[in-house]
Amino acid sequence: MATGYRTVVVREQQLGPDLxxxxxDAPDALILSAAGELDASVAELVDDQVGRAIxxxxxxxxxxxxxTTFLDSSGLRVLLSAHRRLTACGRRxxxxxxxxxxxxxxxxxxxxxxxxxxxxxxxxxxGVPSP
Amino acid sequence: MTGEAVRLSVPAxxxxxxxxxxxxxxIATRLGFDVDEIEDLRIAVDELAxxxxxxxxxxxxEILFLAxxxxxxxxxxxxxxxxxxxxxxxxxxxxxxxxVDRYEMRVDDGRARFTCVRRLPSGS
Numbered sequence: 001m002a003t004g005y006r007t008v009v010v011r012e013q014q015l016g017p018d019l020x021x022x023x024x025d026a027p028d029a030l031i032l033s034a035a036g037e038l039d040a041s042v043a044e045l046v047d048d049q050v051g052r053a054i055x056x057x058x059x060x061x062x063x064x065x066x067x068t069t070f071l072d073s074s075g076l077r078v079l080l081s082a083h084r085r086l087t088a089c090g091r092r093x094x095x096x097x098x099x100x101x102x103x104x105x106x107x108x109x110x111x112x113x114x115x116x117x118x119x120x121x122x123x124x125x126x127g128v129p130s131p
Numbered sequence: 132m133t134g135e136a137v138r139l140s141v142p143a144x145x146x147x148x149x150x151x152x153x154x155x156x157x158i159a160t161r162l163g164f165d166v167d168e169i170e171d172l173r174i175a176v177d178e179l180a181x182x183x184x185x186x187x188x189x190x191x192x193e194i195l196f197l198a199x200x201x202x203x204x205x206x207x208x209x210x211x212x213x214x215x216x217x218x219x220x221x222x223x224x225x226x227x228x229x230x231v232d233r234y235e236m237r238v239d240d241g242r243a244r245f246t247c248v249r250r251l252p253s254g255s
Contacts, residue, residue, distance in 0.1 A: 018149065037152075040181040041145035070152065072177045073223045104170045108229045109222060 013049065016042035018069075023053045029094075030057040035067030043074035050082050061086055066097035066119070071105050083115060094118055133251075136197045143192040143209040148180045151194055155205070158196050162203060163252045171230035172203070172249060178223050179245040180207055182236060186215045186243045201251050202232075208244040217243055 012022040019036035032053055038046060054061060061082065065071070083093045097119030098106065106112040139154050141147035155176040159169040176194075184192060187209035194207040217236040219227060227234055227247075234247035 017146070037149060039145070039148060039177060040185070041148065070173065070177075072174060072181065073220075073226055074181065076222060100166070101170055104167060105174060105226065108171075108174070109226055 015045045015049065019046070021046060021049050023049075025057070029060045029062045030054070031062045031064060031096075033064035033067060037070040038068055038075035038078070039070060039072050040074040043078055046075075047078045047081060050078060051085070054082065054085055058091075060092040060094065062094045062096050064096045065102045066099055068099050068102050071102045073109070076105065076109060076111060079115065080111075092116060133198045133200075136195060138196075139194045140191050141194075143184055143187045143190050145181060145184050147192065148177055148184065151180050151192075151207075152177050154194075155196070158198075158203070162198055165252070168249075168252065172205075175227060175230045175234070175247055175249065176205060176207075178219070178227055178230075179205075179234060179236065179247055182217055182219055182223065183207055183209050183243045183245055186211050186217055186238075198251060203249050203251055204246065205248075206244070206246050208242040210241055211238060211243040213241070215243060217245075 010022060010024045012020055015021050019034060019038060019042050022033045024031040030053060032050060034046060063079070063082070079095070086093045093116065095115050095117045098117060103112070103120065106115070137154065137158060139151065141150055152173045155172050156169055159172045164172065180192065190210040192207060192209040194205065197204045215238055217238060219236070231247045231249050234245065236245045238244070
């Protein structure tokens, strides 16, 4: 039997016509991703799934937004809610590689500096993979 | 397409807002909006449509895009029960203030309505 390997569990769920939510139980952090369009029609479902995922782990949470092609105020509320829940118990929410669309609304709403964001280049454009 | 109107009618459900965003994006492209301006229009239409549809939930959502003079006018409406109110929370209000030149929401004749205006890029 092979040793030195850790099983990483990835669970994917289709939460709407154009949104796939996945949970990757990686060693260093819980990695979540929302691929597709996160709008008011699916925000409540995503919020539930994020809340459940946060509750199953005790480390920091990375939310990969590289495949999120649209995010509105209802999606921002999901991010704010997750950030508050994690901060309250001394953990961090990191937004990874936000797409151009996500970065645009983070800037417009004045929230780009509120969140920990990785994978944004020096000129503030989104979509740059983290090293 | 200055002077031309595009009308769309979809079921008054949040699930159809994606279709409205797609239409907005196509019209903005046709009018020569740049990438950020297209995104801004998608966001504006999405925010306003979501507010109207959260107050509605039945019948059809009617939307009109009209490019006229130097502006793109977008109007949307859906039926609501009497006494319904429309309200943009502070986050939505901040976003809307940044992405359109002006907007308004109201309820009259049994319908929740919004109007928003975005200036056209020069040369459209």
